[in-house]
Amino acid sequence: MDIVESAALDLPHDFWEPRERDILELRRARQTLHAIGRKHGLTGERVRQISRHAEARLIAECDQREPRWRTATRAFLDEALAVPEADFACLLVREDGLVLDALLREAGAVRPRFWRYDATGYWTSKTGQLRHAMTELISGAPYQGHELGPRAESLGIPAELPCAVLLGGVDPPLIRTSSGTWVRRRSKRTDSAYLWMLDEGEERTAEEIAEALGDEVRAVNAAMRKDDRFQKVPLERTWSLTSWASGRGTPYGDTLEAMLAVLTEHGPVTQKELFSEVTSRYPVSYARLRQCLLSDRLGVLDDGRFDLVERGAVHFDEPEPRRPSNMVSAADDNVIGVVLKVDADMVAGNGIPVHNWLTWRLGLRSAPMKKSFAFNDGGKPLIVSRNTGGAQLSTLRARVTALGTVPGCLITVAFHLSTSTASINHTCGESTCAARGEESNH
16 A cells, blocks of 8 residues: 655644634534534534634645545555554654544544444444444354454454443443453343353352352343253253253263363364364363363473373463553563553452453463462452453452542552562543543532
8 A cells, every 4th residue: 555654744733723723622522513602602503614614724735735645545444444543643644633533534434333432543434344243243242351352353343442332332232241251231141151151161050150140049040041052950950051962961070071081082183173072072162171271181292283291292381472552561570560441340349351461471371370469558469360261350449449540540550570569550641630630620
């Protein structure tokens, strides 16, 4: 693609008159024409005329500076279902969001909109295709926390977009639970039970399921009776998944036992072959299969195939996951920093899902495993947990409350590995802090 020189479109901040800029900024913030008019003593129609004239002048200026910008922008949009706004910085303009918004709209782009919510930070010229892909993503629910992004990418959707839309939308069809899973809003109880049982890999009583979900036994029993993914095993008074066709008829006690049996019978196999054969005998989640690979009875041969350690395979160690952008490790590897946004789950005291790079880096390679980090000022320690379905931090409620944060604020959690201690800081900028904004409003 022919990339234009962004400097050619990097217009000065004073390109617009002060009133023009204020009107455009208010419209970008989705203020109504009448509300803006009241502020400036104008009619709504006059506000519309001023904003249209300001943007038309901008387009004319850009056409004169760089005639290729429109064609290049459209080609960029054609490469994906949705494009992060930051990716246009190299193509159009580096800093001014008003300029960027106007140019992208002129090129035929819109912000994706789902459930009465604009996906801030993304643009698309393929609204219909993107909506179809999101519908397909939702129809495949429920998901473990780590499964949503890869599934979205397989459909051509940026991995971060579904989370941004689902968490910000009004009554979205998928919601994130405190354990980090994504379940259907209208089937939260049974979807959560289904994912938990997949990870457990074996029958469970209603009491065990209810305890894991923090729910009532009677409600769990009633919901699973109406869901054809579950079946009751009367003699044992347990619940099984119908995908485990024979119920207790399977000869395996758990997933690892089934995996060892496959390797014993077939000898060395690839991971794909191993997972396929195990799930045909004992259906479980991908996360549970990955956890079983960490058993000290399994290993990898030089050619990459899996086999038993007793037959010469080398014990398999989980490869380092891709480090997410909100985590960083100090140069001496002694401190790990994690940037988190305060949300309703954190304020409510729920466990906070985190990327498994953190647990890998802390040596929590199998599940369940936990590591405790004390605070120098005392109080309840911070617990990092590695569960089958993902990783999470224990409640941060007391700490974020003491810092005076509110939903939308950013905090940084620092893990000091040599001392097994943690520290938490409020790291919002002065102009972007939600808590300071609330204070100024009062």
